[in-house]
Amino acid sequence: MIILTGNDLKTGAVTWWNGADWSLYVDDAVDVGEQAEEILAREEALRRVNVPYSIQATREDDGKVRPAHIKDRIRALGPTVRPDLTLKPQSPEAIDWVI
Amino acid sequence: MYSYDHYDQAMVDARVEEFRDQARRRLEGKLTEDQFKPLRLMNGLYLQLHAYMLRVAIPYGTLNSRQMHALGDIADKYDRGYGHFTTRQNLQYNWIKLEDAADILADLAKVEMHAIQTSGNCIRNISSDHFAGAAADELVDPRPYAELMRQWSSFHPEFTYLPRKFKIAVIAAEKDRAAMRLHDIGIQIVQNEAGELGARFYVGGGMGRTPMIAPMIRNFVPLDQLITYAEACLRVYNRYGRRDNKYKARIKILVHELGKDEYTRQVEEEFAHLLSQGIEPPLAELERIRTHFADPAFEDGTKQVDRSDPDFAVWVDRNTHRHKHDSYVSAVISLKPVGGIPGDATGEQIRIMARLAKQYSFDELRIMHTQNVVLPHVKIADLHALWTELETAGLGAPNMDTIEDMIACPGLDYCALANARSIPLAQRISERFDASDKTARLGELKMKISGCINACGHHHAGHIGILGVDKKGTENYQLSLGGSEAEDTSLAKITGPGFTEDGVIEAVDKVTDVYLEQRQGEERFLDTYRRIGMEPFKEALYGA
Amino acid sequence: MGHDLGTSPDDVQFRFRDDEVVDHGTVTVDACCDQTNATAVRIEPGDDARVLLPYLDRIALVEVNFPSFGDGRGYSAARILREAGYTGELRAVGDVLIDQLSHMRRCGFDAFAPDKRLDEEDAARAFATWDNVYQRTVDGRRTIQELRHE
Ligand code: HEM
Numbered sequence: 071m072i073i074l075t076g077n078d079l080k081t082g083a084v085t086w087w088n089g090a091d092w093s094l095y096v097d098d099a100v101d102v103g104e105q106a107e108e109i110l111a112r113e114e115a116l117r118r119v120n121v122p123y124s125i126q127a128t129r130e131d132d133g134k135v136r137p138a139h140i141k142d143r144i145r146a147l148g149p150t151v152r153p154d155l156t157l158k159p160q161s162p163e164a165i166d167w168v169i
Numbered sequence: 170m171y172s173y174d175h176y177d178q179a180m181v182d183a184r185v186e187e188f189r190d191q192a193r194r195r196l197e198g199k200l201t202e203d204q205f206k207p208l209r210l211m212n213g214l215y216l217q218l219h220a221y222m223l224r225v226a227i228p229y230g231t232l233n234s235r236q237m238h239a240l241g242d243i244a245d246k247y248d249r250g251y252g253h254f255t256t257r258q259n260l261q262y263n264w265i266k267l268e269d270a271a272d273i274l275a276d277l278a279k280v281e282m283h284a285i286q287t288s289g290n291c292i293r294n295i296s297s298d299h300f301a302g303a304a305a306d307e308l309v310d311p312r313p314y315a316e317l318m319r320q321w322s323s324f325h326p327e328f329t330y331l332p333r334k335f336k337i338a339v340i341a342a343e344k345d346r347a348a349m350r351l352h353d354i355g356i357q358i359v360q361n362e363a364g365e366l367g368a369r370f371y372v373g374g375g376m377g378r379t380p381m382i383a384p385m386i387r388n389f390v391p392l393d394q395l396i397t398y399a400e401a402c403l404r405v406y407n408r409y410g411r412r413d414n415k416y417k418a419r420i421k422i423l424v425h426e427l428g429k430d431e432y433t434r435q436v437e438e439e440f441a442h443l444l445s446q447g448i449e450p451p452l453a454e455l456e457r458i459r460t461h462f463a464d465p466a467f468e469d470g471t472k473q474v475d476r477s478d479p480d481f482a483v484w485v486d487r488n489t490h491r492h493k494h495d496s497y498v499s500a501v502i503s504l505k506p507v508g509g510i511p512g513d514a515t516g517e518q519i520r521i522m523a524r525l526a527k528q529y530s531f532d533e534l535r536i537m538h539t540q541n542v543v544l545p546h547v548k549i550a551d552l553h554a555l556w557t558e559l560e561t562a563g564l565g566a567p568n569m570d571t572i573e574d575m576i577a578c579p580g581l582d583y584c585a586l587a588n589a590r591s592i593p594l595a596q597r598i599s600e601r602f603d604a605s606d607k608t609a610r611l612g613e614l615k616m617k618i619s620g621c622i623n624a625c626g627h628h629h630a631g632h633i634g635i636l637g638v639d640k641k642g643t644e645n646y647q648l649s650l651g652g653s654e655a656e657d658t659s660l661a662k663i664t665g666p667g668f669t670e671d672g673v674i675e676a677v678d679k680v681t682d683v684y685l686e687q688r689q690g691e692e693r694f695l696d697t698y699r700r701i702g703m704e705p706f707k708e709a710l711y712g713a
Numbered sequence: 714m715g716h717d718l719g720t721s722p723d724d725v726q727f728r729f730r731d732d733e734v735v736d737h738g739t740v741t742v743d744a745c746c747d748q749t750n751a752t753a754v755r756i757e758p759g760d761d762a763r764v765l766l767p768y769l770d771r772i773a774l775v776e777v778n779f780p781s782f783g784d785g786r787g788y789s790a791a792r793i794l795r796e797a798g799y800t801g802e803l804r805a806v807g808d809v810l811i812d813q814l815s816h817m818r819r820c821g822f823d824a825f826a827p828d829k830r831l832d833e834e835d836a837a838r839a840f841a842t843w844d845n846v847y848q849r850t851v852d853g854r855r856t857i858q859e860l861r862h863e
Pocket residue numbers: 215217222254255256257261333336351352374375376377378419577578579583584585586623624625626627
């Protein structure tokens with residue numbers, strides 16, 4: 071699937087396109103298919119999100135979304151060397167998902 | 170150390186207001202990201218993987234306890250409770266909100282700090298010897314010259330849109346502790362036969378994709394022509410540096426393509442012309458700046474360290490440096506605890522270091538390019554008390570210049586340009602070497618890790634260097650040996666095919682074993698490598 | 714000589730001189746050196762401003778083109794001309810934006826013809842950015858270092 075991501079203009083936080091808005095959680099990301107360019111242009115013009123771009127990802131059997139590149143998996147979770155600052159501070163094993 | 174007068178303060182204050190206005194226009198949607206990007210970059214604000222990152226300039230790595238304290242407060246108030254000290258002797262915050270950036274700059278301005286020219290194709294923060302003004306072996310304190318150049322390079326009207334970024338280092342000792350010849354311009358303050366001080370210019374060094382060691386282009390520039398000569402070097406670069414290819418735009422490529430002699434000829438010609446223009450600041454200004462760097466009131470005291478506590482003795486041996494006054498030493502606070510993140514310090518730790526500087530070091534601190542902190546002037550009599558406090562704060566790691574004191578860039582955990590993570594490697598290597606006690610046996614071993622070819626982690630200049638590369642979407646690491654950024658500058662050579670994360674840690678283990686087997690006498694890793702060459706290491710790594 | 718090259722007087726948004734605006738087009742640097750009657754010339758980023766030095770007496774307008782704001786060669790070109798004593802109009806044209814105005818002024822530009830007209834108020838603020846300056850340039854301003862030691 072093709073999903074969209076960027077950084078929130080105000081906070082810089084990593085966000086994912088959920089079909090209507092930008093979510094902090096990669097699992098909310100939706101497949102935009104052919105519409106990537108159109109949504110990116112529109113959202114860029116609205117200036118809520120900084121330099122949004124499209125990436126390849128897969129939806130796993132449990133419904134979770136996994137970006138194809140490690141860089142975007144680190145973006146989705148947070149720094150692997152600071153589990154306390156990731157989106158899942160309670161589960162350090164989440165780091166394994168990145169790698 | 171230097172403190173602003175109303176002129177300096179007004180320059181910085183003006184910049185804060187200007188940026189506040191720019192950020193407001195961006196948040197209100199009046200500026201596009203394309204228009205805003207160069208403006209935020211000129212104020213050190215990057216967009217990284219997880220948030221905005223703010224890079225704060227620490228001119229020639231010197232700061233006082235009030236400034237250090239403010240850096241700790243900013244970490245707690247606007248970031249997530251920590252900051253990252255870099256190889257450029259700066260500090261980076263990793264979790265900054267655009268909405269807060271102008272307020273942070275205002276907080277910095279209150280303590281005479283800023284983020285000006287910490288990014289962009291301009292003259293960047295000037296770096297220097299972290300033991301400047303304290304080291305027993307220096308000719309003079311290099312910082313007055315660095316400060317003169319800071320002023321000259323701030324908002325320079327001709328050199329704000331250079332082909333590429335531009336880094337200058339100033340030292341004044343034969344021992345190079347600032348990687349001087351790996352800068353775009355490296356300046357060594359020297360004395361001529363008549364006993365006069367002058368500046369020796371090296372131009373065209375750098376790391377990144379094409380590492381180069383700067384050749385010397387002028388043996389002696391009189392101090393009342395220093396700025397004029399620098400201006401000539403920059404003007405030739407601004408006019409003829411390549412602008413067609415970002416990777417060939419650094420001055421090192423220009424010097425390389427023209428040849429050192431032709432570049433030098435052009436600089437000398439421009440210099441002769443600029444001398445007629447009277448652009449040099451008055452020498453009285455250098456005198457004024459020098460008074461700011463006058464020695465503090467050193468007092469005679471104990472010259473002997475009480476070594477009865479063995480842990481303390483190890484720390485003294487590793488982490489202190491000879492001072493020009495024999496009752497003092499410079500003490501290195503390691504930001505490389507075993508398993509820790511190189512260069513990171515919490516807001517609380519930063520404030521503790523500020524307090525210790527006030528108490529024990531005439532209010533002064535230095536940031537090292539090796540991502541540690543120095544208290545430059547500590548009484549030998551106070552050393553044990555200082556060490557005890559450092560231990561309590563988790564800042565007492567006795568590992569300066571050992572393999573555990575490695576440089577590591579932020580890598581893929583933070584950096585948008587990275588190919589691979591650097592920090593986990595640093596953590597695992599320090600844990601492994603510490604546990605096996607090998608660190609001590611290896612002695613001085615400078616290890617440097619970069620997460621991509623930009624070489625922020627100086628891997629080209631490591632006795633052992635590691636470079637993260639992308640191998641079909643997975644992290645892979647190249648190992649290199651034989652680099653040095655000291656006065657015996659050399660560039661490391663790649664051993665051969667790359668390794669996985671586990672593989673490269675094994676590989677580091679193996680090459681250090683080769684050294685331990687082969688070393689003669691007092692040889693460091695680097696010396697043994699230089700004597701026996703790459704082959705024995707290759708054999709250990711890849712088999713016959 | 715037509716208007717095939719360069720900006721017309723109408724394009725000049727800011728001008729800090731009182732003399733008449735040169736009302737004909739500019740020629741390339743090469744052409745300017747060849748034609749003994751050329752009085753207006755346009756410098757592109759790759760041109761060497763120094764080849765014009767023998768002809769400065771007859772030149773009344775030099776346009777320095779900035780095809781993109783990030784290419785800073787024009788700043789050196791401008792200073793070189795002023796340092797050689799050029800007193801005619803020095804016009805910055807092309808991708809000239811608010812945040813470059815104060816630096817350009819300091820390098821000797823006294824006329825500005827931006828591709829996109831700039832907000833007058835923003836520009837006025839930009840020209841007045843620095844109460845004082847650290848470097849001595851061709852704008853003749855006394856530097857902070859000089860003021861400190863008066
Ligand atoms: C995370 C944000 C960072 C970004 C986006 C970044 C970006 C870059 C880039 C693009 C280069 C290549 C420059 C070139 O070759 O032209 C570079 C080089 C460099 N950076 Fe960084 N960097 C970052 C962090 C750091 C840190 C944390 C340090 C210190 C630990 C650092 C110190 C350096 C040094 C010393 C170089 C090599 C300079 C040279 O080529 O001579 N940077 N950086």
